Amino acid sequence: MFMKKGLLASAALGLGLVLSACGDDSGAEFQWDFVTEEAPGDVQYEYAVEFAERLEEKSEGRIDITVFEYGGLGDGVDQAEQLMRGSTQLGIVSPGFTGTMVPEAELFALHFLFPDDIALTQEILNTSEALNVYLREKYEEHGMSPLAYFTEGAMQWTSNSPLQAPEDFEGFQIRVQNSPLINTSYQQYGADPTAMDWGELYSGLDQGVVEGQENPIFFIESAGFHEVQDYMTISNHNNYVAMMVVNTEFYNELPSDIQAMLDETVEEMRQVGFDLQEELNEAALSEIESNTEVLTLSEEQRQAFRDLAMPVRDFYRENNGEDAARILDLLEEEIEAARN
Ligand code: 6CS
Numbered sequence: 001m002f003m004k005k006g007l008l009a010s011a012a013l014g015l016g017l018v019l020s021a022c023g024d025d026s027g028a029e030f031q032w033d034f035v036t037e038e039a040p041g042d043v044q045y046e047y048a049v050e051f052a053e054r055l056e057e058k059s060e061g062r063i064d065i066t067v068f069e070y071g072g073l074g075d076g077v078d079q080a081e082q083l084m085r086g087s088t089q090l091g092i093v094s095p096g097f098t099g100t101m102v103p104e105a106e107l108f109a110l111h112f113l114f115p116d117d118i119a120l121t122q123e124i125l126n127t128s129e130a131l132n133v134y135l136r137e138k139y140e141e142h143g144m145s146p147l148a149y150f151t152e153g154a155m156q157w158t159s160n161s162p163l164q165a166p167e168d169f170e171g172f173q174i175r176v177q178n179s180p181l182i183n184t185s186y187q188q189y190g191a192d193p194t195a196m197d198w199g200e201l202y203s204g205l206d207q208g209v210v211e212g213q214e215n216p217i218f219f220i221e222s223a224g225f226h227e228v229q230d231y232m233t234i235s236n237h238n239n240y241v242a243m244m245v246v247n248t249e250f251y252n253e254l255p256s257d258i259q260a261m262l263d264e265t266v267e268e269m270r271q272v273g274f275d276l277q278e279e280l281n282e283a284a285l286s287e288i289e290s291n292t293e294v295l296t297l298s299e300e301q302r303q304a305f306r307d308l309a310m311p312v313r314d315f316y317r318e319n320n321g322e323d324a325a326r327i328l329d330l331l332e333e334e335i336e337a338a339r340n
């Protein structure tokens with residue numbers, strides 16, 4: 001790699017605001033921006049490109065979509081705010097960037113909540129009333145409608161010292177997204193979490209500003225984090241969930257035929273997105289294994305983390321908005337039913 005993606009990402013963050021002002025002269029009846037938090041080759045970006053192509057084709061040119069990679073319209077939090085305001089129409093958003101605005105959405109920060117079986121997790125994300133009705137309502141109070149939730153894969157830790165037991169996290173400086181409940185989850189293990197945008201993370205790890213981070217395997221490899229870390233721990237402590245979102249007013253005001261095409265594309269993309277993350281995560285694991293020590297936690301080792309993580313669910317119920325308890329109770333029931 002000529003320039004590390006983390007460095008490219010920082011540069012893109014500066015340039016993107018200028019480039020995005022150039023506009024679109026396709027002449028299409030509907031001209032939309034679709035913002036993502038990742039780079040070409042990553043799950044979100046490839047999902048958005050495929051989504052845009054399908055919708056443009058279905059509409060026979062009436063719709064023209066410009067897809068932005070990470071940094072094209074600011075950082076993760078900026079992008080979420082633009083979608084809420086309606087200056088961007090479509091996007092992929094990680095709930096971790098909306099935690100300060102929609103506290104109920106922080107449930108995705110709870111470790112060991114979803115099943116380890118990723119296909120089963122995706123099935124729950126597709127069908128959950130807690131997420132697709134009640135959490136969607138919470139987002140819509142802020143002008144953003146999640147039309148689908150999708151997994152980008154199980155999350156793993158990278159570090160320069162082995163992370164295999166909660167004691168290994170004592171005072172450990174872990175980079176997290178800007179989410180209060182992700183912080184709480186790591187404080188439970190004794191760690192010292194620091195919020196940082198991922199564009200700064202490669203150099204942050206390289207220079208020792210932070211000591212480790214969590215992400216799905218494909219992202220660790222594509223951002224090159226393993227190049228500046230000695231270990232990757234297969235912990236599967238959480239599932240990285242992203243949302244396909246639209247600005248609510250924009251969506252509600254679409255002509256019904258155009259809205260139906262958009263909805264149809266969301267449905268088609270469920271399996272496409274799942275296959276994409278599976279393929280990218282599998283390929284990245286062998287790449288990482290070739291130059292990084294990979295530690296896999298036993299079930300007993302995972303249980304020690306799970307025991308500490310469970311009380312965070314009550315913390316969420318009590319501190320994350322008036323509907324947090326109702327949404328989590330229902331989601332837990334749905335997960336339990338899906339497991340049986
Ligand atoms: O760690 C992050 O912040 C980034 N991780 C992924 C998998 N996608 C985008 C996000 O910003």
